[in-house]
Amino acid sequence: MLGILDIIIAVFLIYALFSSLVSGINELIVQMLAMRGRVLFEGIATMLGELPKETGPAIQRWYKNSMRRLGFVDKRKAHLTTLLYQQPLIDTLSPPGNSKPSYIPPAVFSSALVQMLTNNNASVDAVRQSLADRTTPLNKLLGPMFDEANDNLEKFKIKIENHYNAVMDRVGGWYKRRSQFMIFVIAFVLALGFNVDSVYIVQQMQKNPEQVEKLVEIAATYSNKTNENNDATITTSSDQKSDASEELLKNIRELKIEVNDFRNLGLPVGWHISQPITVEQTATAQKTEKQFSTLNFTLLPGQDNLLLVVIGWMITALAGTLGAPFWFDAISKLFAIRGTGKKPE
Known part of the structure; x- marks a missing residue:
């Protein structure tokens, strides 16, 4: 024994x-590859309605989805997310360069989002005006939140934070699954390489x-x-x-x-x-x-x-x-x- x-x-x-x-x-x-920051950027872009499901031939969809899983999001499709990341509240969370923050506190996210919506004029009237067109994906998401807040800017931010936390739970699941898959690929390559x-x-x-x-x-x-x-x-x-x-x-x-x-x-x-x-x-x-x-x-x-x-x-x-x-x-x-x-x- x-x-x-x-x-x-x-x-x-x-x-x-x-x-x-x-x-x-x-x-x-x-x-x-700054994978954590890339996955966070993808999650926020998805939340803001800038990354819809890919369409077209199967091979093209597979390629685009694979690039997204690796964190390479087409910034031309994520225009609002790029503007959001340029807000000082978020931009100062990462060192200078092309790196993205791997974590954004909910309160920072909601404040930066309101500033982006209002062009740095965080007032109730400016928010109402920016959300007037309810046909865009972002306004469809934020419009009802603003209506439920009854012109209370702090309540509106709290609703954004709650939704952001729910999305971040999903993003954490994405990162964990992708990390596990990457670890298996690395392990198999090493097992084969070292026999x-x-x-x-x-x-x-x-x-x-x-x-x-x-x-x-x-x-x-x-x-x-x-x-x-x-x-x-x-x-x-x-x-x-x-x-x-x-x-x-x-x-x-x-x-x-x-x-x-x-x-x-x-x-x-x-x-x-x-x-x-x-x-x-x-x-x-x-x-x-x-x-x-x-x-x-x-x-x-x-x-x-x-x-x-x-x-x-x-x-x-x-x-x-x-x-x-x-x-x-x-x-x-x-x-x-x-x-x-x-x-x-």
């Missing part, structure tokens, strides 16, 4: 480090108890560090916000460490690389001519069933979407079952 638990702990450790690598790459991509085949790994672990013992020792070390870090997180404050460039450099450094940790485990992963030997020419030719050869990448010995290999990659990719905390927590619970976990204080 303990032998099976040791193998499971070793495999979970691989999943934990692999998940850390996947999460690091995903966070790097998210920061470089991290879960089925093959388990098979090799059963044949190599020394490797399993080594991984269990490393898992115990990581588990203790994780518990200590969690305790430190509870007792310390994390309210300080770092600059975007510093955060990006920090993620790159952490990603480099995660790659090295994963690579230094000596796991049965990767590709078998062979270099064909070229036919030797004369001694003079060898000194004067460069010899070129190609590298051949093949599966590891024992990976004979391609379908089983693909299934192994899929299992690894799915494991990578669960995140490192999930696997480290599972390792801690397995150590408790095994009877060699962290001693009670």
